Amino acid sequence: MSNWGEEENWASAADAQENLSAKVKGIEIVDKKDNTQTDAAAASPTDTNAAAGDAKKEGPAGDKEEVEETALSAEQNSLMRKLIRDKLVQSSQKLEVQQRDPSSPLYSVKSFEQLNLAPELLAGVIEMGFNRPSKIQETALPLLLANPPENMIAQSQSGTGKTAAFVLAMLSRVTVAKEYPQCLCLSPTYELALQTGKVVEEMGKKLKNLSVTYAVRNNKVRRGEKITAHIIIGTPGTTQDWIKFEAFDPSKIEVFVLDEADVMIATQGFQDQSIRVHRKLSKNCQLLLFSATYEEAVMRFARKIVTEPNIIQLRREEETLDNIKQYFVKCTSKEKKADALSNIYSVLSVGQAIIFCATRKTAKWLAQTMCEGGFVVALLSGELDVEQRASILRRFKAAKERVLVTTNVCSRGIDVEQVTLVVNFDLPIDMQGRADCETYLHRIGRTGRFGKSGIAINFISQNRDEMVLREIEKHFGIKVHNLDTNDFDDMENKIGEK
Incomplete structure (x- = not known):
């Protein structure tokens, strides 16, 4: 490095x-x-x-x-x-799963009820119109929600339900009684961050007293101000400002998500920020990288920063x-x-x-x-x-x-x-x-x-x-x-x- x-x-x-x-x-x-x-x-x-x-x-x-x-x-x-x-895309492409622990049995779920979610969270999922998990969700969610938490690098084409998958993982890890940020999701653009935040708010609306905040442009914090929201959705620049001003403690983050990870890793500036934030997280923080594509160089870098990940990739087809x-x-x-x-x-x-x-x-x-x-x-x-x-x-x-x-x-x-x-x-x-x-x-x-x-x-x-x-x-x-x-x-x- x-x-x-x-x-x-x-x-x-x-x-x-x-x-x-x-x-x-x-x-x-x-x-x-x-x-x-x-x-x-x-x-x-x-x-x-x-x-x-x-x-x-x-x-x-x-x-x-x-x-x-x-x-x-x-x-x-x-x-x-x-x-x-x-609407969700029905993907015909097959997924390849490389598990962190190959001896652990691989299983998938055919309904959200099988995930043993909190009743309020399950109600939010169903109210959003998710009747059954998509292909990426039925494969990824059992691994995302496992205890102890496991890291993941996941690939699936746009529109297949990746956002809902990692949002559900974040919401499942939040303890509402703890009034400090426990989940952090970074997106490459202001607009994408807002879109992800809408999914968080909608899916988690049944969780009493859940709060979400946005580390995006024009949403500045004063030096010494403390963020009490449970989930932060942000872009790299503003998030780094918040960390610099000690608005929240990154070592207390339990789930860190890089959305559109290929862009975040391959784009100058974003990769630097990924490394900087990663260094401030605790060793027990769950790292989740989600993207529609991964070039070989990006995947190599992802493997360097994510320890012992479960990897879900589209099977390569010519x-x-x-x-x-x-x-x-x-x-x-x-x-x-x-x-x-x-x-x-x-x-x-x-x-x-x-x-x-x-x-x-x-x-x-x-x-x-x-x-x-x-x-x-x-x-x-x-x-x-x-x-x-x-x-x-x-x-x-x-x-x-x-x-x-x-x-x-x-x-x-x-x-x-x-x-x-x-x-x-x-x-x-x-x-x-x-x-x-x-x-x-x-x-x-x-x-x-x-x-x-x-x-x-x-x-x-x-x-x-x-x-x-x-x-x-x-x-x-x-x-x-x-x-x-x-x-x-x-x-x-x-x-x-x-």
Whole structure:
């Protein structure tokens, strides 16, 4: 471990990462059918000072709309995935469990009643609508609630009930008669912390005199002030301030949770804070790391800071493109690309479609053109803050718009089961103009979700595009076939309903 200097400005770095969105002025996203703004367009922008998803540099004229937009950061993606969830995801992926004590029998529960929860806590769980544990919950909860407490590193995809699992573990360890913080949960952003806190408050509302407080921006403590709440939900910067001002004693924390642990560990500033807080905890504190993903380096680090953990991971499966048919269409201009889209729709029965453009300007032009052609279109690009983007995605998931025109801000992490078509209006390239194969995989992976088949169509309009497509073919060992959108028989044979 490194020696951390006392004057390290990690807190400022953490707070900066909480400022995820920019003030948005004069944005209108119009539904052509009823000429009304979407929920997102009408929403009040978040009052923060960092642009979300903007590219770092501008073009010659300083026009951000002409610049290729970058994908969401890890913490933005985490927030986005949670904001658009309206129900638990039924995961088909298998879990692998590595127990701290391999000789201990592994068991799971099929009902919350089997967990021997306090009656008030069980009542809160049932009142929230949890009829039976999800897959991650039925596997993790018996280990989380074991006595003596055991540490855990757990992975499960977004929307499967991870938050409820670790919240239940925290609530189960709280002794309300002790008027000091006993559980601490850190999240990478202000918004995620508030979301977790809502679950704590709702699930624990039957526990008499339970109190929860938030160590988040603008919630400062005075030097010498003592926190009496039983559970602290916070972000790294503010939490460290509270510890520095001795607002609570971290050595009395009985459960420490890192939510979105991959972001917390992999992001500069957050990892430093994880180590700092960890050093102040008692040896008997239960350490819980929960995340949707764990890169190998992140997992190695997690194992270093968590002693003898139970590990629950998704069984690794090779990413495959086998269930996605991939084609390219030659077009000489963006207008020809729009014409090709109309022809594709005349042949293909599309559930919902996502169309990726390189710049905001192209995305706005295409959305307007498609609206004028009678399509119901949603537009998603980098000038919207995270909550506004989530509002648009919720509408899209509800099929209020059938077409989503977007930039790289939506290239990964968003699962919409009904998406059957992905169009690369512009092929993804890196800063050097070469094929961005990772982004290509994430883009076309928005279709063919949950084992279903999908179609990906790539528009190419110049020699550079052909070179980029050849790079993509070589990288994935695939052949992307030509599609003639002016030949309706050819399209019917290749992409029509069989």
